[in-house]
Each structure stands twice: as C-alpha cells, then as structure tokens.
Amino acid sequence: MNPYSDLNLFSFFGTFFKRLLLAFPGGFASDELQLLLLVGVALSGGLVGTFLVLRRMTMLANALSHTILFGIVVAFLLLSRGFGPLDIPVLMVSSLLCGLLTTFCTNFLARYMKLQEDASIGLVFTLFFALGVLLITLYTRNVHVGTELVIGNTDALQLNDLGLVYSVLLGNVILFVLFYRAFAVTAFDSYMARVAGFSPLLFNYLLMVQTSLTSITTFRAVGVLMLLAFLTAPVLIARSWTDRLGRLLLLSGAIGALAAILGVALSRHILTFYGLGISTGGLIVCLLVLFYMLSLTFHSLKIRLST
Amino acid sequence: MQLFDFLTDPVLRGPTIGTMLMAVSASLIGVLLFVRKRSLIAETLSHATYPGVMIAAACGVEHLSIWILVAAFIAAILGYQTVELLQQRFRVRTDVALTFVLASFFGVGVTIASIVQHTHTSAYRQVQTYLFGQAATMSDHHIVIYSLLSLLVISLLMLFFRPLFAATFDKSFSRVVGLGNKGIEILFLLLVALSVVIGIKSVGVVLLSAMFIAPATAARQYTNKLSTMFVLAAAFGASSGFLGSYLSVVLSKPHLSLPIGPMIAIVASGFALISLAIARMRRVFYESLQRS
Numbered sequence: 001m002n003p004y005s006d007l008n009l010f011s012f013f014g015t016f017f018k019r020l021l022l023a024f025p026g027g028f029a030s031d032e033l034q035l036l037l038l039v040g041v042a043l044s045g046g047l048v049g050t051f052l053v054l055r056r057m058t059m060l061a062n063a064l065s066h067t068i069l070f071g072i073v074v075a076f077l078l079l080s081r082g083f084g085p086l087d088i089p090v091l092m093v094s095s096l097l098c099g100l101l102t103t104f105c106t107n108f109l110a111r112y113m114k115l116q117e118d119a120s121i122g123l124v125f126t127l128f129f130a131l132g133v134l135l136i137t138l139y140t141r142n143v144h145v146g147t148e149l150v151i152g153n154t155d156a157l158q159l160n161d162l163g164l165v166y167s168v169l170l171g172n173v174i175l176f177v178l179f180y181r182a183f184a185v186t187a188f189d190s191y192m193a194r195v196a197g198f199s200p201l202l203f204n205y206l207l208m209v210q211t212s213l214t215s216i217t218t219f220r221a222v223g224v225l226m227l228l229a230f231l232t233a234p235v236l237i238a239r240s241w242t243d244r245l246g247r248l249l250l251l252s253g254a255i256g257a258l259a260a261i262l263g264v265a266l267s268r269h270i271l272t273f274y275g276l277g278i279s280t281g282g283l284i285v286c287l288l289v290l291f292y293m294l295s296l297t298f299h300s301l302k303i304r305l306s307t
Numbered sequence: 308m309q310l311f312d313f314l315t316d317p318v319l320r321g322p323t324i325g326t327m328l329m330a331v332s333a334s335l336i337g338v339l340l341f342v343r344k345r346s347l348i349a350e351t352l353s354h355a356t357y358p359g360v361m362i363a364a365a366c367g368v369e370h371l372s373i374w375i376l377v378a379a380f381i382a383a384i385l386g387y388q389t390v391e392l393l394q395q396r397f398r399v400r401t402d403v404a405l406t407f408v409l410a411s412f413f414g415v416g417v418t419i420a421s422i423v424q425h426t427h428t429s430a431y432r433q434v435q436t437y438l439f440g441q442a443a444t445m446s447d448h449h450i451v452i453y454s455l456l457s458l459l460v461i462s463l464l465m466l467f468f469r470p471l472f473a474a475t476f477d478k479s480f481s482r483v484v485g486l487g488n489k490g491i492e493i494l495f496l497l498l499v500a501l502s503v504v505i506g507i508k509s510v511g512v513v514l515l516s517a518m519f520i521a522p523a524t525a526a527r528q529y530t531n532k533l534s535t536m537f538v539l540a541a542a543f544g545a546s547s548g549f550l551g552s553y554l555s556v557v558l559s560k561p562h563l564s565l566p567i568g569p570m571i572a573i574v575a576s577g578f579a580l581i582s583l584a585i586a587r588m589r590r591v592f593y594e595s596l597q598r599s
Contacts, residue, residue: 058406059347066513113583114590118346119524126517127576130569133439133514137565225354226417228410232403279421285414292407296397 004031009269033162034280035264040165041222042256044172044214045230046238050249051207053235054187059118061211061231063125064102065224068215069132071098077135091164091216099212102128103205165217172210176249179203184245222281230256233288237295259287319556325450326509326571327548328457333515334522334544335464336502338536339495341523342475347402348390349519351409352503353512355386357416360437360507364430365423371430372449375437376456376504383500386412440511440568449508456505460498464537467494472533510568517572518544521579528586547575 003015016032019025024032052058075094102124109120176183182203186193190200211231218227238251263284270278314320333349340346359382363375386408393404423431464471474491506515526539551571559565 053400053403056400056402059402062350062406062409109583113587115524115583116341116344116346118344119341119520122346122350122516122520123524123576123579126514126520126572127580130514130517130572130576133566133569134573137563137569223417225410225413228406229414232407232410236399236403236407276422276425279417282414282416282418282421285411286418289411289415 002029002031004029004268006272007268008272009265012265012268028159028162031264031268033159035261037162037165038222038260038264038280038284039257040162040169041214041218041227042230042234042260043253044165044169044217045227046234046251046253046256047172047176047249048207048210048214049231049235050238050245050252051183051187052211052231053239055204055207057204057207058228058232059121060103060106060208061215062228063106063121064099064208064212065215065228066125066129067102067132068095068098068212068219068224069136070128071095071101071212072219073132073135073139077139091219092213095212095216096209099209100205102212103208107201161217168213168217172214175206175210179206183207187245222284226281226285229285229288233285233292234259237288237292240295240299255291256288259284259291263287319552321447321450322509322567323549323552325453326552326567327545328450328453329506329509330518330522330544330548330551330571330575331541332457332460332502333506333518334526334540335461335537336498337519337521337523337544338526338533338540339464339471339475340499340519341527342533342536345401346520346523347405347516348387348499349503350516351390351405351412352383352386352499353507353515354409354416355412356380356382356503356507357413357437357512358382358419359416360434360512361416361419361423364427364434365419367427367430371433372508373452375434376452379507380500380504382412383503384496387496387500436511437507438512439566440507440509440514441566453505453508456501460502460505463494463498467491468534471495475533510571511566514568514572517575518547521572521575522547524579525575525582528582543575543578547571547578550574 003019004012007015012031016035019029019032028036049058049061052061071094072091075090075097105124106117106120109115109123110117113120115123182193182198185196186198186200186203193200193203215224215227218224218230222230234252234255235248237255238248242248242251263280266287267278267280267283270276270283312319314323337346337349340349356379359378359380360375362382363371363378366374368374389408389412390404393399393407394401399407420431420435423434470491471494474488474495502519503515506518510518522540522543523536525543526536529539530536548571551574552567554574555565555567555570558570
C-alpha cells in the first residue's frame with residue numbers, strides 16, 4: 001500500500017517529512033524513490049550544466065543525449081546478454097564509451113575534415129542515434145525501448161537506480177571539488193588555462209564523460225531529452241541572480257532540486273484530484289520553464305522600475 | 308521487386324515519393340541553415356513541434372493529419388521566436404538558447420502526451436509515430452498535400468533566391484540595396500518551419516535534423532557556389548529519401564518492420580561522410596602537388 005495515495009500537495013510534504021523522521025519505515029515508497037532520484041539527477045545536472053553552459057557545450061550535451069542509445073545497444077551486443085534489465089556495469093561502460101566517442105568524432109570532423117562545428121555535432125549524433133534505433137529494432141523487434149529512452153518512465157524505477165544516481169552525484173562533486181580551479185579557469189579563459197598548464201581539451205573530455213554518466217542515470221527516470229532541461233534551465237535562472245561561479249553552481253543545483261520535489265508532489269496531487277497520471281518528468285520541465293519565466297519577468301520589472 | 312516499382316506501385320509510391328519530396332525541401336533549407344552556421348536550429352524546431360502535434364491529437368478533430376501540420380507549424384514558429392527572443396532580448400548564447408527551447412518545448416509536449424494517452428488513446432497511438440516517423444501509412448492523398456507544400460518551399464526559395472543570398476552573405480549590402488532585412492527574416496522563418504513540418508511525418512521528430520544537415524554537408528564538399536550547392540543538396544536529399552525507403556522495405560521481414568526515419572538518416576549521413584572523405588583526400592592530394 002502506497003502511503004501517498006489520495007494525498008494532496010500539502011499532505012504530501014507532511015507525510016514525506018513524517019516518514020523521513022522515522023527513516024522511511026518499510027522501505028521507500030515509489031513516490032519517495034522518484035523524488036530522491038530526481039533530486040539527485042537535478043543536483044548533478046545543475047553542477048555539470050553550469051560548466052556546459054559556461055563553455056558553450058550544451059549542444060554537445062544534446063548530441064550525447066542521442067548517442068547514448070547507441071552506446072547502450074553496443075554494450076549489450078558486445079556482452080551478448082540480450083536486452084534484459086539494464087544492469088549498472090553495462091550502463092557505466094556504455095556511457096563512458098559514448099562520451100568519449102561523441103566528443104572524439106565531433107572534434108575529428110571539425111578539425112580534420114574542416115567541417116563547421118554545428119554541422120559536425122549534428123552529423124555525428126543523428127548518425128549514431130539512427131544506428132542505435134536500427135539495432136534496437138533489429139534485436140528487440142520494436143522501437144519501444146527507443147521511445148522509453150527519449151521520454152523516460154518514472155514508474156519503472158528500482159532501488160538500484162537510486163544507488164547509481166547518487167554515486168554519479170558523489171563522483172561529480174568530488175571531481176568539481178578536486179579540480180575546482182582547473183574547471184573554473186578552462187570555463188572562462190582557455191588561453192589562460194593553457195598558460196597555467198591545464199589542457200582545455202582534456203577537461204572537455206572529462207566534462208563530456210561526466211555528462212554521459214549523468215545522462216545514463218536519467219535514462220530510466222526522466223529520459224535523456226529531459227536531462228537537457230536540468231542542464232540548461234536551472235543555470236539560466238541562476239545566472240540572472242548571481243555572477244559568482246560558486247553561487248551559480250549551488251543555486252542551479254538548488255533550483256533543479258526544487259523543481260524536482262515540486263514536480264513529484266504536484267503529479268501526485270493531480271493524480272489524486274483529477275485522476276490524471278501526468279508524466280512527472282514532463283511536469284518538472286514545465287515547472288522549470290515557469291520558474292524561468294517568473295525570473296525573467298521579475299528582472300525586467302526591476303530594470304523598468306529602476307530607470 | 309524492381310527498383311523503380313517504388314515510384315509506380317500504388318502501395319509503395321506514397322511513402323517513397325512523399326519521403327523524397329520531404330527530403331528535397333529539408334535539404335534545400337538545410338543549405339540555407341548550413342551557410343548561416345545555424346544547422347542546429349533544425350534540431351530544436353523539429354523537437355519543438357512535438358507539443359503542437361500532441362495538442363492537435365488532444366483536440367480530437369477529424370482530418371487529424373492536416374491539423375497536425377497546422378499545429379506543428381505554429382509550434383515551430385513559436386519555438387523559433389523563443390530562441391530569437393532569448394538571444395536578442397535576454398542575451399542568452401545561441402547554443403544554450405537552442406538547447407533550452409528544445410528541452411522545454413519537448414518537455415511540455417511529453418506532459419501533454421501523458422494526458423492525451425488517457426483521454427484520446429487511439430489518436431495518441433497515431434501521433435506517437437511522429438517521434439520516429441512512419442512513412443508506410445502515407446497514401447496518395449498525403450502525396451498531394453506534401454508535394455504542394457514542398458513545391459511551395461521550392462518556389463519560394465527560387466523566387467527569393469537573390470534577396471536570401473544577399474541577406475545571408477552580406478547584410479549591409481542587402482540593406483543598402485533596399486531589401487528589407489525584416490521581410491527576409493520572416494521568409495526565412497516561414498521556410499524553415501514549413502520544411503520541418505513537412506519532415507516530421509516521414510522521418511520523425513527525433514531524427515529530422517539529419518535531413519537538414521547531412522545533404523548540405525555533402526553538397527558543400529564539391530562546390531563553393533550557393534546555387535550549385537542547392538542543386539547538389541537536393542540531389543543528395545532525394546536519393547537518400549529514395550534509398551532509405553527502398554532499404555526499409557527490402558530489409559524488412561514479415562514480423563519485423565524497419566522504421567523508415569533511421570534508414571533515411573543513415574543513408575544521408577553515409578553520403579555526407581563519403582563526401583567528406585573525398586574532399587579530405589583531394590585536399591591532401593593538392594597539398595602534396597604544391598609541395599613537390
């Protein structure tokens with residue numbers, strides 16, 4: 001019996017905190033699983049997204065969100081286990097492979113084939129995604145896996161997913177704390193970075209690997225395309241409130257997490273009162289858009305009042 | 308089955324000709340985007356049509372496929388305007404604006420889809436094919452609509468070739484000559500939105516941008532002239548549309564139907580990669596000639 005059935009928005013939080021104090025008796029309910037998982041994804045997304053936005057690499061992240069399908073399929077075929085439940089080592093290997101491959105191919109086309117950057121990104125990810133969909137169709141005989149990858153399915157979560165999300169978050173936090181300076185310098189001034197002895201290319205690859213690990217965690221929860229919202233929207237909102245990198249990182253993580261929490265509660269609320277099972281991932285994106293619009297309105301009002 | 312039966316057979320000609328027309332208009336507009344270095348706008352706009360498609364399904368109207376065209380067109384224009392607004396008014400960088408609009412429009416679409424799934428189940432199943440494209444259900448009736456739309460794109464492009472050329476390569480020149488930049492930008496927007504809308508039925512929302520990028524990339528490797536590039540891109544586009552639908556039918560087995568969208572995208576990218584390799588070899592060859 002789910003303790004959250006038939007609850008509205010406010011009693012959702014009441015029940016959540018009550019159960020939090022009791023350390024979740026009887027294990028996580030499905031709503032709690034969703035909430036904790038999405039918060040983890042949002043925090044990772046905010047951290048990685050900040051650097052992606054600063055380094056103008058968000059379209060590369062979009063490319064990655066497509067190529068990841070190819071990575072997963074190939075990893076499965078190499079391990080020849082058939083398409084069973086997705087276990088963690090396979091996901092890890094495939095996402096690492098993907099991050100490296102996407103970055104390498106895009107760089108290769110741009111540098112050696114003298115193709116402009118936007119076209120190289122577009123060419124690489126459409127090709128890999130098409131190959132991925134084709135392979136999936138050949139081996140599972142339906143494109144449903146592809147649809148689920150794009151849109152996500154929050155109802156199919158397991159406790160394992162939670163562990164994966166938080167280990168990736170931990171990894172991201174450790175990397176950013178260890179190499180904070182290097183990341184900051186490469187984000188703002190690649191010339192200065194080279195002088196200081198940090199290779200921007202190396203950090204490009206590192207950032208792409210982090211992005212792919214983060215997107216693999218969202219594979220089941222919200223779908224890879226939804227991750228793009230977590231990577232860009234909180235950063236755009238936070239950017240209009242602060243100029244400092246440290247605050248930008250914290251604020252974008254917090255905004256993403258807030259949207260995730262509200263999204264889960266709201267989708268429960270809507271299910272209770274209107275009987276509609278709305279996609280939680282979609283709802284969170286809508287909330288993020290709403291936040292951004294509010295933030296933009298607030299800022300234009302402030303500018304208008306001050307002049 | 309003979310190769311050219313695909314153009315005459317009453318069941319096969321719908322998907323094949325429809326796909327080829329779609330590919331030609333996408334490749335032509337793709338050239339415009341390519342020379343402006345804005346290829347990725349196609350990716351954003353194709354995803355931005357998704358909420359439009361879903362709203363059309365939610366309205367439960369008759370002639371669904373036509374209303375989908377209208378709604379998707381409006382959604383694509385809204386998406387484009389949002390990107391412009393973010394860039395110009397709020398000083399958001401291009402790549403972030405494109406990614407944000409892509410993700411947010413698509414997210415709104417997914418939210419609407421999850422409602423439509425329960426309220427209009429059959430319409431939902433029908434429009435869900437727009438994600439990966441499904442040309443097989445195209446009939447002669449569709450061909451008429453799609454050829455009219457593609458002809459519209461092609462004739463607009465030919466009619467306004469000079470002003471578009473001027474606005475793309477020399478903004479100040481086109482202002483001096485008195486070609487309104489505003490009007491050209493609106494035309495540009497209409498052309499892009501139209502060609503995106505034509506494409507989502509057969510290639511699908513997720514892979515459509517391949518048709519804008521790959522033929523233009525391939526064509527660019529053989530010429531520096533814009534007019535030649537248009538012709539070459541159209542040829543590459545049409546042949547990938549044809550080969551893609553051919554392969555997806557030939558390789559399909561009774562219990563396994565290959566989606567046409569990925570097939571076309573793979574053929575088109577194949578053309579682009581081969582052309583890139585040829586251009587690279589030519590460059591290396593000329594460099595070695597110069598050195599000796």
